[in-house]
Amino acid sequence: MRMDQMARFSEPLSASSDDDQTFDADAFARLAVELHDADGMEETVEAVVQFALQAEACSYAGVALTLRGTREIAAVTDPLVAEIYQFQFDLGEGPMLTALTEGVAVHVPDAANETRWPTWTAEMAQYPIGSVLHAPMWANAQLIGVLSLYNTEPNAFSADDEAIAHILARHASVAVASTRDDETMTAAVDARKLVGQAMGILMERFDLDDVGAFEILKRYSQEFNVKLRDVAQELIDTRKLRGDAR
Structure with missing residues (x-):
């Protein structure tokens, strides 16, 4: 991503002061413009993960995509996210893989004490990750990927963070699907x-x-x-x- 484009994401993504805690529409408007201007798939997903870093409680972010049975690590903000993705592909289990294959949102409040994927939990002990949030990416009723948010502390993601993740995943889904159509x-x-x-x-x-x-x-x-x-x-x-x- 170009430096001038990254500057567009310098303002933090946060809830407004309204009682209903509605999210900053201007922030997502900026993202929509950035995704529209992105030049190809690589720049599109890079814009998504960089924007995700502005979400409250997000230390690291990543996007994994799936197409016709193939899976790929599309963008990460830190190499450790790619490692976490890859060992789930290798093991065949983990919250990201569940989100990517079943198309459901997955929230792991405390990675150290997660029981749904015991092998994943054991493997995660080597990484400074306390909580995880995965939001599926859907386009035209087709599951195309997953957006992943990571925090170094447990119980870091609130209901507001989950709402942000789902909104961002929807924006990302539209942009990725459009880019794929253009490239095809x-x-x-x-x-x-x-x-x-x-x-x-x-x-x-x-x-x-x-x-x-x-x-x-x-x-x-x-x-x-x-x-x-x-x-x-x-x-x-x-x-x-x-x-x-x-």
């Missing part, structure tokens, strides 16, 4: 350009029409079990098709 569309356009360029090479070399050139690319893709765009890229780079000694 860009990748599709790039793939079509590559295939078109490769077809042009074949048409010129073998005096083929576009149908014939595409059939050759498709045949090589199926024969070698390689994506069509990768076959096209290889032809463009080497001026040869895979297995062609010429």
Whole structure:
């Protein structure tokens, strides 16, 4: 994230002085603008976790994403969050993994005395974490990730913190889903350009029409079990098709 963008988050996220303790709408408005201006997935999730640090009682933050069965550590404010994420992936248990797979919010008031995930609790003894809060990220009825907040002290997260986490997770979900759609569309356009360029090479070399050139690319893709765009890229780079000694 650029320094000028990080400056937008310099004001702490806090409840207003109203009796109902409504949250600072201006803070979330700033976040919405920042997420809209973010350039790609990496900058989007980085903006989310940096903003999360402004939430009351948040010492560390992270975002893990899931897509078509794959999971990734998308952004963390400290390497220890990545370590905590990773050992849960490796162990197959933990509050983050529960939130990420079941799509439910998970609050761990006292990490040292947590009983729901005994292996996780034992592993967490090496980290300076007292309490944990995970909020699922949903977009278009699809679970896409989880926002994680950590504090070094037990019983640090209040009902207000939980409300902040859920609001932030909703903002993050919309931004991440939109960014994914944009990147998918860009990748599709790039793939079509590559295939078109490769077809042009074949048409010129073998005096083929576009149908014939595409059939050759498709045949090589199926024969070698390689994506069509990768076959096209290889032809463009080497001026040869895979297995062609010429």
